[in-house]
Amino acid sequence: MGSMSMRLVPLIVKSLKYEEKRGACSIGANVRDAACYVCWSFARAYEPKELEPFVSQIASALLITTVFDRNINCRRAASAAFQENVGRQNLTKYTNLDHIAKDVVIVSQKGTFPHGIDILTAADYFAVGNLNNCYLNISVYIAAFPEYTKAIIDHLIAMKINHWDGMIRELSSKALHNLTPQAPDYMAETVLPKLLPMTVGTDLHGRHGAILACAEITHALYKVGLQSDRSVLDMIPPECVDGLKNIHQTLHDRKYYRGFGGELMRPAVCTLIEKLSLSKMPFKNDPVVVGWQWLIDDTIKSLHLINSSVKDNILAAVMSALAALCEEFYQAEPGQADTQMQDVLVSHYINELKSHQMATCCGSALALGCLPRFLISGKMKQILEALQQISIIREKDGTFTEARRDAVKAVAQVCVKAGVRVHGSPDSVLCQENVVEVYSFLHNSMNDYMVDSRGDVGAWVREAAMTSLMEVTLLVANGAPEILSPNLVHRTMCCLAQQAAEKIDRYRAHAGNIFLRLLHSTQPAVPHIPHREELLRVFPVETLTSLNWLAPSQAFQYISRLLGLPDYQYHTLLGLSVSVGGITESTVHFSSQSLFEHLRQIQDDDAALAQFADTLLSILKDNLHNDRVSIPFVKMLDLILTNGFFEIFTTQENHPFCVALVTLCKEFRKTKDISKLHASVALFSGLLQFQGEVRKKVLNQLLMLLCHSFPVIRKLTASQMYKTLLTYDVLEPEVMEEVVTLLSDTNWESDLATVRTFRNQLCDWLEVPRPQLI
Helix, strand or coil, X not given: CCHHHHHHHHHHHHHCCCCEEECCEEECHHHHHHHHHHHHHHHHHCCHHHHHXXXXXXXXXXXXXXXXXCCHHHHHHXXXXXXXXXXXXXXXXXXXXXXXXXXXXXXXXXXXXCCHHHHHHHCCCCHHHCHHHHHHHHHHHHHCCHHHXXXXXXXXHHHHCCCCCHHHHHHHHHHHHHHHHHCHHHHHHHHHXXXXXXXXXXXXXXXXXXXXXXXXXXXXXXXXHHHCCCCHHHHCCHHHHHHHHHHHHHHHHCCCCCHHHHHHHHHHHHHHHHHHHHCCCCCCCCHHHHHHHHHHHHHHHCHHHCCHHHHHHHHHHHHHHHHHHHHHHCEEECCEECHHHHHHXXXXXXXXCCCCCHHHHHHHHHHHHHXXXXXXXXXXXXXXXXXHHHHHHHHHHCCCHHHHHHHHHHHHHHHHHHCECCCCCXXXXXXXXXXXXXXXXXXXXXXXXXXXXXXXXXXXXXXHHHHHHHHHHHHHHHHCHHHCCHHHHHHHHHHHHHXXXXXXXXXXXXXXXXXXXXXXXXXXXXXXXXXXXXXXXXXXXXXXHHCCCCCHHHHHHHHHHHHHCHHHHHHHHHHHHHHHCCCCHHHHHHHHHHHHHHHHHCCCCHHHHHHHHHHHHHHHHHCCCCHHHHHHHHHHHHHHHHCCCCHHHHCCCCCHHHHHHHHHHHHHHHCCCHHHHHHHHHHHHHHHHCCCHHHHHHHHHHHHHCCCCCHHHHHHHHHHHHHHHHHHCCCCHHHHHHHHHXXXXXXXXXXXXXXXXXXXXXXXXXXXXXXXXX
């Protein structure tokens, strides 16, 4: 290469890393892509011996771009350029071989691009498409070759730790963790001293990335030391240990935890706390631990001031930090709590559950759930009572749904951490004295159907309750199955069956998968599952992976088979009624088809049909004033009647089912809810097919609705009566024509005085007493 090319290569290498921040994003991707093309052209333009002096620079720069560039097109362009150089610069051409075709290319044993073929197999076009894979896996593979190790590490420190994109900073810190075993001495003696000043610097992004990187590198060095029986103090220079310890206090003194920067600093330092605790830093009884605990508690207390988009990530970092901090620094002896800190922590978080800030309640509940076993021991009863109480109180006033959800999660976490023992103390473990109380709380949480402006927010609580039930049930089944009574298992499986039959795909899938997990669990096996053998025939082990609960076409044809099992019929039908009477077309279609298929199968079985009818009445009676269930239930009942599945009851005058149904449905006429009135009009019209006193009672209800205060209901009632009378032919021919003519010709939306005259005429023709005003 000429002198111009010698000046060009450093510029191209620099261009491969060019990125300039502009506002909330950056520019430079087009420059880096063009630089990759230039490198690609080098392979075609120059002979290997001409390019050899620059191979090290070009190879390192291309590989860094291949694995660390934020832009996928640049990563793929760099990979293609590297591949072209490996293919052309690593080859020697032989032309004087008579027994081989002219100009055949044969790979030489030693190419100019180090380890090119090996690297290409790991960093091909498709592999570099995933950014996580590039940072966490491919970079580690490439760094295993000494020629590239320091170049990769130095690039992360110089260009990526202070990157404007937070995701790149986090990935870079995790990449440094994975790269530490490749060069532990370099990390400890060169990289850490370089990063520590950045952790308290003025650049927010650099400070954030440096703290994360220090945390990850320290933890990685601790792991490396374990392999050679060296402590973390043997791995890290003393001045670096002091620097790590002083990060929190310096940030606090400079007020870096406040404002927007605090949203980055708090989770970063929490990660630092977690990693230093896991690395067993010798800070026990050091004032820095008090400072760390202050930061955790202050972050929980300040969660309501933090942007909602990052709140969950910050809370997760806080919980991880608290768990690691407690595990490392709050043990007086191995397995025994520092009683003073135990009292302080438990009392503090229980008091914070009463906060008027929802985010603080959530954080305090989760904090109680992440306490290690030795801090729960002796305080379990107090913790569980506080979590259950706050959930019950908040449910009554209809607020803090997220707090109720996190309280449910925390109850299960506390139980799992404490463990189970049959005759243990209820203040230390899950045992026969408190297991019923825990299950009752979780079962009641499965009935949280709170609705606000965001929709069915109670579903968050139900989802958490389902997961918690699974965790607690598997825990008890494994450690003390004798305290798992048939009643507890029965209610658990029935609650899951109900949720698996409901209308929201996500929660139906969650419930269905947990139902199958408990059913097919063998180690441990869950005892006392009702109808286990029948369930195993309905849900063979293959359904664990093959059944897609998210798809209504698959889920309902399975779950509807539980209608034939007496123990599950009530709850399954209760869940199905919400789906069949819902508004989502696909859910209504497949759920109703599955229900109808079951009804067809029992048409010739009078006992099964009677039991099904009794279950319907029980559900209606229990939910008569619950609009969430009663409205879709009435719609479902109307569909059942319309499709003739209860035709057998029409042959018997005043059948008990029909009489009870009409009596219950009378309550609907008093409502002012339009959707409920719509459904009840359709149901009353469908009930006209029954004989005897039932028909007269139904006609009486319909005729009263013809004079309802809402004009739209009067019009709808007239229309439904007209269609039903023509369909079922329940009137004498001489009356029929006059009735249907009056129903169709009258303007039922006119004033009530006029409408009442026509309604009274219908009463006379149908021989039904005229309704009297009271």
